[in-house]
Amino acid sequence: MAADHNHWLRRRGELSRNGWESFVDASEPGWQHTGLRVAELAAGDELALPGAGTEAMVVPLAGSFTVTHDGAQGAATTELTGRASVFDGATGVLYLGASSTGTLTGRGRVAVATSPTDEDRPSRYLAASETPVELRGAGQSSRQVHNFGVPGALDAVRLIVCEVVTPAGNWSSYPPHKHDEAIPGHESRLEEIYYFEAATERGREAAGEPFGLFSAYSSAAGEVEIDGLVHSGDIALVPFGYHGPAVAAPGYDLYYLNVMAGPDPERAWLISDDPAHAWVRGTWAGQAVDPRLPYSSEKEGPR
Numbered sequence: 001m002a003a004d005h006n007h008w009l010r011r012r013g014e015l016s017r018n019g020w021e022s023f024v025d026a027s028e029p030g031w032q033h034t035g036l037r038v039a040e041l042a043a044g045d046e047l048a049l050p051g052a053g054t055e056a057m058v059v060p061l062a063g064s065f066t067v068t069h070d071g072a073q074g075a076a077t078t079e080l081t082g083r084a085s086v087f088d089g090a091t092g093v094l095y096l097g098a099s100s101t102g103t104l105t106g107r108g109r110v111a112v113a114t115s116p117t118d119e120d121r122p123s124r125y126l127a128a129s130e131t132p133v134e135l136r137g138a139g140q141s142s143r144q145v146h147n148f149g150v151p152g153a154l155d156a157v158r159l160i161v162c163e164v165v166t167p168a169g170n171w172s173s174y175p176p177h178k179h180d181e182a183i184p185g186h187e188s189r190l191e192e193i194y195y196f197e198a199a200t201e202r203g204r205e206a207a208g209e210p211f212g213l214f215s216a217y218s219s220a221a222g223e224v225e226i227d228g229l230v231h232s233g234d235i236a237l238v239p240f241g242y243h244g245p246a247v248a249a250p251g252y253d254l255y256y257l258n259v260m261a262g263p264d265p266e267r268a269w270l271i272s273d274d275p276a277h278a279w280v281r282g283t284w285a286g287q288a289v290d291p292r293l294p295y296s297s298e299k300e301g302p303r
Helices: 279-286
Strands: 022-024 035-041 044-048 054-071 074-083 094-095 102-118 125-126 133-136 142-149 161-167 193-202 212-219 221-232 235-238 243-246 250-259
Touching: 022 235, 035 044, 035 054, 035 193, 035 250, 054 161, 054 193, 074 094, 094 250, 102 250, 142 212, 161 243, 193 212, 193 243, 221 235, 243 250
Parallel strands: none
Antiparallel strands: 022 035, 035 102, 044 102, 054 074, 054 094, 054 102, 094 125, 133 142, 142 161, 161 250, 193 235, 193 250, 212 221, 212 243
């Protein structure tokens, strides 16, 4: 597909379907390996989760949820106590293997990351306390990563899921990088979905609509161009190419959920930095991690 300026940046509600505020799957032209569903639930609402042939991860964004599910391990009900917002630390999540079906109820915002597969893995609940929390980068490239759905933390077939919190004024997904070539031990082929939320930074009263910036550009694998403001609920689809930075504007914290999967036989997240900007990683040496991190429910403040 030829470059289409911001074709891959979709605004909140633009992809609504079947009661979901946003719904991404292989019906999106040029898309194959990953999916995402996002919804705002009120008391009494119920949504069907992906059926057999899809592995999935339920991620509470804000609020608490109940998942009733059935699969190779039998019927079960899992309570996800969730969190106040995506800026209040890690949350418990539920991975559902490809044999599972289920329903979702509760109150708040929730995301369901998906990838099609016929191979089954055991469903698993991961508590917030089990989530590997990484403080990545340094200085103005400091960010907080919740690695609950990456290789080593979760046994899945293809699905790789994590979330990133970037404090106001900082840069993440930087240096720009790609994962669109199969180079064993160096780079893997992965589609990627970015789901964004933004909020007024801690300690400040809201004065405008929070936003961030996101960019993606072409590589030898294909032409893509994204250069835009992102607000809560927006989604960027990255089929190939270099992507980053994701920039939290001064005054506004930025969150994104990453969903990745691809055609390679090994489930691995291996990247190549843009050679023009890879040197930036070396500047982190000797810099401290941003003292505002880590964000957790214990570090509350007005928004």
